[in-house]
Amino acid sequence: xxxxxxxxxxxxxxxxxxxxxxxxxxxxxxxxxxxxxxxxxxxxxxxxxxxxxxxxxxxxxxxxxxxxxxx
Numbered sequence: 723x724x725x726x727x728x729x730x731x732x733x734x735x736x737x738x739x740x741x742x743x744x745x746x747x748x749x750x751x752x753x754x755x756x757x758x759x760x761x762x763x764x765x766x767x768x769x770x771x772x773x774x775x776x777x778x779x780x781x782x783x784x785x786x787x788x789x790x791x792x793x
Contacts, residue, residue: 726790734759 732741735755756764767773773780 731755 728743731743731746731751732738735751735758770780
């Protein structure tokens with residue numbers, strides 16, 4: 723599982739191929755992630771107001787064998 727977290731911070735948050743978890747600060751990491759990718763990754767509108775107003779439909783699927791994303 724650490725591979726996914728490491729790659730998230732390495733590629734999305736810090737954009738540094740050489741970044742590693744050695745010396746990782748949880749508070750700083752959380753703050754950096756929120757500041758850098760929060761606006762595009764967080765689900766802030768849980769009511770889907772704009773989505774519903776557009777008349778769209780949402781279909782979701784989660785495989786039962788996926789150990790990372792649970793249904």
